[in-house]
Amino acid sequence: MKNKKLIRLFVISVLLLLLFDSIINFRYGVKRKDLVKIVFLVDGDNPNDYENMKAGAISAGEDKNCLIDFVNISKEEATEADVYFVVANHNLRYYDGTDMVDDFSLAEDFSNYVLANSDCDSILLVSSGDNKEYVNAIEGFKTSIIESGRKVEYRPLSKDVKKLKQSMYNLEQSGLFDTVIALDRPSLSAAVEANTRINPFVKIYGVDNSSEAVYYLDNGSVEALAYKDEYSMGYTAVRHALKDYSLDKIAKEKSFYYIADRDVLYSDDMEMVLFPFVK
Structure with missing residues (x-):
């Protein structure tokens, strides 16, 4: 009798684990399906020259359903993404050439x-x-x-x-x-x-x-x-990209620099791009 109870408990435990695993896989699958891939195409020899911009981009994408990558522009054809930005001479622009940071x-x-x-x-x-x-x-x-x-x-x-x-x-x-x-x-x-x-x-x-x-x-x-600096450019670029995909409602203007007054000084966005000790 005792063995039967143990067997039943074991079977129930296995079924619960399988159910739990299925739920996780389902949610993960949905998450992966909706994943927004953002690629910064670097027009230069070394994408590592833009570590500050990359740090800003990653910070903006934290806890968001997105993947961020910096690759050399020569690998453009082999790189698939939902959003592309082009980085050149420490400036940033949209892939179609508009909204260049100058x-x-x-x-x-x-x-x-x-x-x-x-x-x-x-x-x-x-x-x-x-x-x-x-x-x-x-x-x-x-x-x-x-x-x-x-x-x-x-x-x-x-x-x-x-x-x-x-x-x-x-x-x-x-x-x-x-x-x-x-x-x-x-x-x-x-x-x-x-x-x-x-x-x-x-x-x-x-x-x-x-x-x-x-x-x-x-x-x-x-x-x-x-x-404008490289950190804020990377940060605001990702926020704009996520807004376009309805993942982020904070970014309001499509520019890669900021204008801050006292009304927005302590907003979440400004704390990330304005305060040097955060950077």
Whole structure:
């Protein structure tokens, strides 16, 4: 009698295990079926050059039903995916060539944000040094601002910290500008310091994502920040791809950079791409 009970328990246990295994396999099969494969085609010799972008992409895909891979563009024909991005010269674009990440687009969008969110008439663009890397950004800012009928001027200031601060102080004291857009970290710091000392009515914006810039944004010294880096490009690209497949409802705009103000400073997305200690 005892043996029969043991046999029955054994049989029931086996049946339960089989049932449990079937349920798992079914769910796993459905999950695999709906899996979204996202491939970054790297136009270069070594996909490992983009580890920061890959880290951002993987972070965005965490706990989502997706597979992310970085492969050399020469293997494009042998690589199947639902979504392709092309990585070249540390920039990112959609496979069909649209929405390429460039400084002109970032500047144009950021200037439109500034114009929509502040009552400004005369805007000053500043940088520490006359750096050629700002040429496209300056063109983007000027194009948008001039079209709006506002005044805009670019001033490359000294790389020497003391001279930079003095120049920024003189510019804000002149009263010729009501808005400053700093294109790098040193010029942003100088603009904030001058603003604190002499003219708190000048609005400050920055193209930077340093911990110092985030602090300025948090305490109200800076109105908004715009930035793109490889981590944020990889992160936002995957969020957009998942949104297209109805897996992620957070991403709203198809751009690979971000504009952050105090309203979104502590949102989930901004914590992943804005705060350096998270990266």
